[in-house]
Amino acid sequence: MNDEDSEDEWAAEAAEEAADTERKKEPPPAIGNEEFLAWRSPRVVTGGPVRLDNPLWHWLVRTRHSGYSANAVMQGPSSSHAGPVWCFDRFGKSETTLQDGRVVHVGGEHEDYYDADFHIYNDVVVIDRDGSIAINGYSPDVFPPTDFHSATLVGGAIFIIGCLGYRHQRTVGSTPVFRLQTDTMIIGPVATSGEAPGWIHGHMAQLAEDGGTIVVRGGELWLGNERTMQENIDAWSLNTATGVWTRLTTLDWQRWTMVRKDRRRNRLWDTRQERWNHDHPSLSLQSHWKHAEAPDFDALDALYRLEPAATAPEQGAEHNVFLTQVDGLTVRFKEDAWSVQAMVEGRLSDMRLGELQRATVATLEKLDASEWEIEPG
Known part of the structure; x- marks a missing residue:
């Protein structure tokens, strides 16, 4: 925009x-x-x-x-006590x-x-x-x-x-x-x-x-x-x-969803908010971090990168969507409080797909200080 x-x-x-x-x-x-x-x-x-x-x-x-x-x-x-009020x-x-x-x-x-x-x-x-x-x-x-x-x-x-x-x-x-x-x-x-x-x-x-x-x-x-x-x-x-x-169409795109194993709310949004506060000290924004571990900004920087030297993911049209490139294909990650959905606009090789999935889950586990998994299909 x-x-x-x-x-x-x-x-x-x-x-x-x-x-x-x-x-x-x-x-x-x-x-x-x-x-x-x-x-x-x-x-x-x-x-x-x-x-x-x-x-x-x-x-x-x-x-x-x-x-x-x-x-x-x-x-x-x-x-x-009385239930919802009718409204428009x-x-x-x-x-x-x-x-x-x-x-x-x-x-x-x-x-x-x-x-x-x-x-x-x-x-x-x-x-x-x-x-x-x-x-x-x-x-x-x-x-x-x-x-x-x-x-x-x-x-x-x-x-x-x-x-x-x-x-x-x-x-x-x-x-x-x-x-x-x-x-x-x-x-x-x-x-x-x-x-x-x-x-x-x-x-x-x-x-x-x-x-x-x-x-x-x-x-x-x-x-x-x-x-x-x-x-x-x-x-x-x-x-x-x-x-x-x-x-009308049958797109053969690879996609998967990653969630915490305990199915509890993740801390992605909290970490991104803390990162914003950290990067804008002049705004004197109040911290709402309530987790025992300190926010892992290094893990946040590594998120959605298959290799450390890879270009940082770009934010999509929505605030919670991030785009990256792997082997010439666009990979889209969509975050919410309970999951991260990933989609390849095409098909990666089985080897590269596995590498991307394992790297992303490992980084999410670091960032969230909890175990993650790919949701069973």
Whole structure:
């Protein structure tokens, strides 16, 4: 990203913050405590679509208050005891603009699983061009909680593909597909066949030139509770008329995941933060290092280098992605708090692959002062 792109991004963020501040100036609805408590929490309905319009939720759609801030404004009971507050401040929510100007918002989640206001939604909120709002609810068996899906407009219907969802609703190898009729807001599952991507989320979907085929790329695949999420590197297509999935590519790339043997949280992020503090003493940043051993900066410098003289890995487009070159091939490492995922954009020889894997695991063990292993496939 160049300086001009950075300035544009900062300007866009500043504009959104200003707009958010302005939205939240709207006073809360003039409702009593009884009505607030009646609509405070997400609702489970039977069937669907069921209209769930009410002054509180409409206000929350307009203001985008978080569950916590909405509860504070309304002086409601603690979510730790009363459960999550319904809100429209969501991640993984899709927005689809129809030809008549309406914007259709589907599902999404609020906060992370450990937060008292965490909730994954299965509603459809429609905002008309005049600002009017329609909130449609569905029973979970009609439309399950859905987040980080894709929503593609095909004629008069929106095809909702994939999701992350709650753990109990996921099925390895299955790809959920739903069709939302934009005139009636009726939603239902689409029967599919062929070779589907699997339980995919965070992907991109694009309507092909034929106007009836959706092409899916990117995202991550859930492979089961005992496995780490895996990046989707292939492309897939769904024929919306027949429901047939077709795999478009089969990239023969090598990839593996490294984890601590005890499956505990690693200290990669902590070490990188300490390194930043160390390299910027003028900022007088506070240390949050809580491990018995001192941070191993030498191991951090050696990480993802097959030979000591190799060029230092470059940071990728994301802050936790690092790229290096081995035998002319790009090798990508993606870090999170529980694992390091590695991918070769091609195929190394068995000997060089083994050398790279052993060197990386050994360096991670030094850096983390713990035993690591390659996650069984």
